[in-house]
Amino acid sequence: MSFFKSVYEAVKLIPKGRVATYGDIARYVGSPRAARVVGYALHVNPEPNAIPCHRVVNREGRLAPSFAFGGMEVQKALLEAENVEVSDDGYVDLAKYGFKFA
DNA sequence: TATTTGACGATTT
DNA sequence: CAAATCGCCAAAT
Numbered sequence A: 001m002s003f004f005k006s007v008y009e010a011v012k013l014i015p016k017g018r019v020a021t022y023g024d025i026a027r028y029v030g031s032p033r034a035a036r037v038v039g040y041a042l043h044v045n046p047e048p049n050a051i052p053c054h055r056v057v058n059r060e061g062r063l064a065p066s067f068a069f070g071g072m073e074v075q076k077a078l079l080e081a082e083n084v085e086v087s088d089d090g091y092v093d094l095a096k097y098g099f100k101f102a
Numbered sequence B: 001t002a003t004t005t006g007a008c009g010a011t012t013t
Numbered sequence C: 001c002a003a004a005t006c007g008c009c010a011a012a013t
Helices: A005-010 A023-030 A035-044 A072-080
Strands: none
Touching: A005 A023, A005 A035, A023 A035
């Protein structure tokens, strides 16, 4: 079980209508400081079909400022499609939609 | 085998 | 209050 594999599993565990932060995922897989590795793992995204990266946000509750997998418009559409309120900048309310891993 | 990089996070200036 | 820097971890080259 590679670190990346665990990350993918964790992302798949995010329920619809919820978003998780890189830090939470890193913590879930066992390396609380490996948030960057989580981001890198999603960057590779070997299974875009099963890995809803739009559902993964940074600690601010927003997608990566340096990169948008296809445009924040797409992200906004995907998240809103799951009943998640998204600000015009792509911000989500972590207090309401922030998913907490077991 | 070693070095560099990278969807982050927290702290300091 | 906002921007820049340092620190961590694992993978890729």
